[in-house]
Amino acid sequence: MVYEGDRRLANxxxxxxxxxxxxxxxxxxxxxxxxxxxxxxxxxxxxYPKGIDSDSIDLGLGNHFFVPRGHRTPCFVxxxxxxxxxxxxxxxxxxxxxxxxxxxxxLGSTLExxxxxxxxxxxxxxxxxxxRTFITIETAPWIHPLYRGCLTLEIANVxxxxxxxxxxxxxxxxxxxxxxxxxxxxxxxEIEGTYFGPVxxxxxxxxxxxEALSDLGISREDVTYPLDEYFDHEEYQEYVANSLxxxxxxxxxx
Amino acid sequence: MRHQAVLHNYTAAYKxxxxxxxxxxxxxxxxxxxxxxxxxxxxxxxxxxxxxxYLEKSGNPKTAKLDFDILISKLSAIRQGWELLHTFxxxxxxxxxxxxxxxxxxxxxxxxGKLSVVKGTKIVIESNPELNxxxxxxxxxxxxxxxxxxxxxxxxxLTERVKIKRLGFLGLPYSQSKSxxxxxxxxxEIGHFIAEEAGVFSTKIRKDTKGKLExxxxxxxxxxxxxxxxxxxxxxxxxxxxxxxxxxxTLAYMELYRSVIDxxxxxxxxxxxxxxxxxxxxxxxxxALKKDKWEQHIKLEQWERxxxxxxxxxxxxxxxxxxxxxxxxxVKIWQGLIKFFCRPDIIKTVHDLADEFVEGRENPCExxxxxxxxxxxxxxxxxxxxxxxxNGDMPHPTAIINGAMFFWxxxxxDLYQIVPSIHKEKVKDRVxxxxxxxxWCMKAIEDWLIKRK
Numbered sequence: 001m002v003y004e005g006d007r008r009l010a011n012x013x014x015x016x017x018x019x020x021x022x023x024x025x026x027x028x029x030x031x032x033x034x035x036x037x038x039x040x041x042x043x044x045x046x047x048y049p050k051g052i053d054s055d056s057i058d059l060g061l062g063n064h065f066f067v068p069r070g071h072r073t074p075c076f077v078x079x080x081x082x083x084x085x086x087x088x089x090x091x092x093x094x095x096x097x098x099x100x101x102x103x104x105x106x107l108g109s110t111l112e113x114x115x116x117x118x119x120x121x122x123x124x125x126x127x128x129x130x131x132r133t134f135i136t137i138e139t140a141p142w143i144h145p146l147y148r149g150c151l152t153l154e155i156a157n158v159x160x161x162x163x164x165x166x167x168x169x170x171x172x173x174x175x176x177x178x179x180x181x182x183x184x185x186x187x188x189x190e191i192e193g194t195y196f197g198p199v200x201x202x203x204x205x206x207x208x209x210x211e212a213l214s215d216l217g218i219s220r221e222d223v224t225y226p227l228d229e230y231f232d233h234e235e236y237q238e239y240v241a242n243s244l245x246x247x248x249x250x251x252x253x254x
Numbered sequence: 255m256r257h258q259a260v261l262h263n264y265t266a267a268y269k270x271x272x273x274x275x276x277x278x279x280x281x282x283x284x285x286x287x288x289x290x291x292x293x294x295x296x297x298x299x300x301x302x303x304x305x306x307x308y309l310e311k312s313g314n315p316k317t318a319k320l321d322f323d324i325l326i327s328k329l330s331a332i333r334q335g336w337e338l339l340h341t342f343x344x345x346x347x348x349x350x351x352x353x354x355x356x357x358x359x360x361x362x363x364x365x366x367g368k369l370s371v372v373k374g375t376k377i378v379i380e381s382n383p384e385l386n387x388x389x390x391x392x393x394x395x396x397x398x399x400x401x402x403x404x405x406x407x408x409x410x411x412l413t414e415r416v417k418i419k420r421l422g423f424l425g426l427p428y429s430q431s432k433s434x435x436x437x438x439x440x441x442x443e444i445g446h447f448i449a450e451e452a453g454v455f456s457t458k459i460r461k462d463t464k465g466k467l468e469x470x471x472x473x474x475x476x477x478x479x480x481x482x483x484x485x486x487x488x489x490x491x492x493x494x495x496x497x498x499x500x501x502x503x504t505l506a507y508m509e510l511y512r513s514v515i516d517x518x519x520x521x522x523x524x525x526x527x528x529x530x531x532x533x534x535x536x537x538x539x540x541x542a543l544k545k546d547k548w549e550q551h552i553k554l555e556q557w558e559r560x561x562x563x564x565x566x567x568x569x570x571x572x573x574x575x576x577x578x579x580x581x582x583x584x585v586k587i588w589q590g591l592i593k594f595f596c597r598p599d600i601i602k603t604v605h606d607l608a609d610e611f612v613e614g615r616e617n618p619c620e621x622x623x624x625x626x627x628x629x630x631x632x633x634x635x636x637x638x639x640x641x642x643x644x645n646g647d648m649p650h651p652t653a654i655i656n657g658a659m660f661f662w663x664x665x666x667x668d669l670y671q672i673v674p675s676i677h678k679e680k681v682k683d684r685v686x687x688x689x690x691x692x693x694w695c696m697k698a699i700e701d702w703l704i705k706r707k
Contacts, residue, residue, distance in 0.1 A: 033644065037631050046641040047648075047701045063700075091286055091351035094704060113638040113697060148636050150697075168704070189635060190672050197636050197690050199697040 023055050024120065024176040032117055032176075040118035040146070040184040043176070047112060051170060058127065058170040060111035062150055064200035065090045065098055067106050075226050079212065083203035098165045100135075100157040107201040108137075108153040108165075110172060115148040118184035123175045124151055130171050134159030137172050145183050146191045149198040256322055263326070264313030267333055268306060274336070274343060275302035285350035288359050290376035294421060298343055301402065305332065308406040328405055335402035338395055345380030345390075345425060353431045354379045357700035358440075361651045364703070365498060366422070366444050370614050371452040375420045377444075382425035387439045389446035390423035422447040434692040435659055438506035441499045445491025448611055454490060455483050459603070466599075470590060478591055485530045485595050486604050492535050493608035496542045499652055500618035501552065502659040504539045504560055511563075523566055524574035525592055531571050537564035538601065542608070546619045551626070556660055568596050618652035625649035629657030634668035638694045640701035651699045658695045662688060 024032070029052055032043035051058035066087035073081050087107065092098050100106055116122055122143035126136050137153045153172065157163050165171075184190075195202060206212070210223045230236040241251045278299045287295060309332075312325060363377040380390060396419075424443045430436050449455060463486070464479040471478040495503040511532055515521050522532045529535075540561055543549070549557055573588040594600065629649055632639040639657065642648045649657070669687065670676060676683045 030644075037635050037637060037641070044637055044641055046638050046698075047705060048642065048644055089352055091356060093286060093289070093351070093356075094707070096286065113640075113694075115635070115637055188672065190674060191636070196673060196676075197694065199638065199693045 019119070019178060019180060021178045021180055024178065026052050026054050029057060029176065032120070035117075038189075040182070040189045041120075042115070043117050043120065044115040044148075045112050049112065053173070056125075056173040056175045059124070059151070059172040059174055060168050061153075061165060061171045062109040062111045062200065063092050063094065063167045065092060065106050065108050066201050066203065067098075068104070077209070077226060078204070078206040079208035080225075087203065092165075092167050094168055096167075098167075099162050100155065100165055101162045102157055102160050105154065105156045106165075107203070108155050109150040109198070109201045110153065111150070111168060113148070113150050113199060114143075114174070115189075116143060116145050116176070118145050118189060119179050119182035120145055120176050121179055122147070123177070124153075125173050125175060127171055127173050133163060135163055135171070143174075145179060146189055148191070149195060150200065152195070152198065152201045260322055260325055260329075261313060263329055264309050267329055267336075268309045268313065270333075270340075271302050271305045271309070271336055274340065275299055275306070278302070278343065278347065281347045281350070285352070287346075287350050288354060288356060288377075288379055290363060290421070291346050291349060291378045293376065294346060294378045295343070298339060301339075301399070301406075304406050305336070305402070308332075332402060332405055335398045335405075338398045342380075342390065342395060342423065345382065346378055346423075348381035348428065349379045349426075353381055353428060354426065355431060355434060355437050355696055357696045357703060358434060358437055358651075360703055361699050362424075362440060362444065364706075365651075366447070367420075368615075369448070369612060371611050372420060372422075372448055375422055375447070375451075377422050377424055380423055380425040381428040383428065385427045385429070387427070387443055388425045389443040389450070390425060391450060392421055392423050392447075393450060395423075396421070420451065422451070432689065432692065434655065434695050435502070435506055435662065436510065438495075438499060438502045438655060438659070439510060441495035441503050442491045442507070444498065445494030445608075446487065448494060449487050449490055452611055454607055454611055455487055459483075459486075459607070462603075463600070467594065470594065471587070474587060478587075478594075481527065481591060482595055482600070484528055485525070486600070488529050489535060489538060489601075489604045490608055492539055493542050493605060494612055496539045497546065497608060497612045498615060498618065500546070500622065500656045501543055501548055501556070501560060502652075502656045504536065504543065505556075505659050505663060507539075508536070508559070508563060520570075522563070523570050523572055525571060525588075525595075526574045530595060533564050533566040534568075534571065534596065536560070538605070540564055542605070546617050548619050548622075551619060551623055552660065553664070556663065559663070571596070616650075618650075618656065621650035621653040622656050625653045626657055629654060630661060633658060633661045633666075633691060633694065634672075636669060636672060636690075636694075638697045638701070640698035648702045648705055649698070651702055654695050654698050654702075658691060662691060666691065 029043065032041065033045065033048075035042035037044065045057065049057045049059070067090050068086060069088045073085055075081075076083070076086060090098065098106070110124075114122075124138050124141045124143065126138065130137070134157065136156050136158060139154045139156075143151065151172075151174075155165070195205070209225070210220045213223055214220070238253075241253060244251045278295050282292065282295055282299070286292075312328070359377060359379055363375060366372060366377065367375040369375075382388065422444070424440055424447070426437060426440060460479065460483060463482055464475055467478050467482065468475045492503075492507075511522070525531050543560065571592050573592060624647075628641070628646075629639040631637075632641050639654050640648045665678075666687065667678075669691070670678045673687070676687050678684065
């Protein structure tokens with residue numbers, strides 16, 4: 001089906017084959033799941049999903065969690081602070097549970113490992129029953145074609161009561177949408193991506209501020225850091241100078 | 255005066271046990287443990303409670319009914335029991351769920367527990383500061399615990415006593431929590447566990463072996479017999495590992511060996527006091543693999559890799575100990591020992607014992623044949639190899655481990671092709687991708703375990 005009003009689609013020269021764009025239905029999903037692994041258009045979900053709704057697939061909660069913790073770093077600076085220092089990892093066996101306190105967050109992942117087809121994007125959403133308990137599972141819900149891995153879930157309890165989470169429970173639903181073009185290169189399932197094939201939640205991989213801002217033309221000298229304000233204090237200057245001396249640097253007293 | 259001394263000793267024991275109880279309780283609150291490790295720790299915690307109650311009640315000789323001598327001897331036995339438990343508790347506490355290959359350990363327990371000779375085995379994992387694997391001998395511990403329970407007179411702990419039956423304590427290096435391939439070596443330790451638990455080298459084998467040694471070693475028979483039996487148990491553990499897991503064990507062992515010494519050097523021909531030399535061990539493992547029909551189902555290059563190290567002649571075998579001994583008589587004795595161990599009847603005895611004690615096992619080769627292609631295909635495309643489609647069976651964990659090991663050793667070229675941002679020539683990139691493959695396989699084992707439940 002070609003949508004009216006979309007000029008790019010209306011231009012037939014740019015479209016080699018007419019593609020149906022829209023949400024995949026149960027039948028479409030099952031057809032994709034039947035395809036061979038090597039076909040870029042195959043959808044893979046393992047363990048095989050038990051709950052396929054008319055237009056979505058239920059996904060369960062995995063066993064690994066990254067629980068935020070207090071730490072000595074005063075703040076998180078993207079690309080500079082080791083994100084692992086912000087969390088403690090927890091493994092919750094099947095049958096056991098994790099208590100998520102009110103207004104707290106935790107990184108989790110789906111129990112299912114998925115591989116999206118080369119012409120399908122996905123969106124992961126909180127199951128409506130869970131949403132009614134004020135649990136949200138995702139703030140970056142979009143999944144690119146050919147992505148593979150267990151999906152990292154940013155679970156937040158925005159309610160006023162602690163909530164118990166059991167690994168294995170169906171907490172998320174995956175909605176799949178046909179893209180306008182197939183992105184497969186030379187019919188291969190070649191993939192790019194920072195997060196390739198995770199089976200448990202993985203912390204953020206971010207560029208350092210200078211690197212991230214240089215694309216916008218902001219010079220290195222103009223980038224400031226949260227700790228700059230401390231440099232005016234003699235006590236802090238002495239601390240930094242001593243630390244550098246301990247590491248073998250020659251530093252004159254401030 | 256004596257009363258004060260007894261009170262003082264009971265107080266010291268109370269301090270020790272309550273400290274252990276506190277450590278266990280806090281660790282269990284902070285971390286999750288593999289199922290049987292947690293059961294063991296819970297048992298220790300409850301036994302600590304019972305012990306503390308006993309010490310409180312009996313520690314005051316004014317109110318206790320027993321006389322001083324009995325009180326002191328009972329206390330001494332209780333202390334001994336807790337001293338022994340002390341050595342087991344710490345390495346188990348260090349091996350929480352995140353520090354062990356959780357799904358592999360769960361499967362290992364289930365796999366071993368199916369063998370009729372050690373039915374219901376429960377594997378407890380210990381964290382080892384050294385870079386090696388070991389089986390912590392448990393017989394003495396079990397006796398000590400039973401004695402301890404009798405001493406503190408806690409009959410309600412009888413059910414707990416049943417739970418601690420068939421506990422196998424296996425140690426793995428603390429750095430190997432995320433490794434799958436290297437941890438295949440745990441199967442060798444399962445062999446040692448079976449040897450101890452089922453009394454494989456019992457009186458009869460001991461007597462037969464020493465009977466054969468006597469005409470050759472005369473007054474050294476007892477000494478020679480002990481060494482031969484240690485070597486036999488090593489070989490037995492290898493064969494059990496191969497029969498339960500398949501070539502993945504042999505290949506993992508080869509990797510470990512390769513990281514320590516040069517496989518082409520003469521060093522591999524040495525027997526030491528605890529181990530026969532590597533070529534002999536590989537040779538016998540290859541024989542066991544052939545018997546299970548692996549040769550027909552794995553690629554030639556992999557088979558050659560397996561056979562490669564086992565090709566040395568027996569006449570080249572030597573003892574690592576005689577390199578430092580100039581006494582020609584002792585050199586002759588050691589060479590005689592090696593020659594005796596290589597006798598076909600001795601080697602056959604070990605093979606027969608391995609066959610007997612893993613009777614009823616499922617041949618891992620049969621599982622491998624069923625799913626080898628699917629596993630290979632999954633890994634080539636960056637997919638967790640539990641994928642089985644709508645109605646298919648998930649591959650058996652032993653098939654996953656063997657398939658993944660072959661895939662890894664073949665270079666993983668197809669996988670590198672689909673992730674062009676990862677460069678095969680860069681060590682850091684290689685590590686990242688190899689770790690991914692290991693994680694996918696552990697996830698696949700986990701999926702299999704969940705499906706089984």
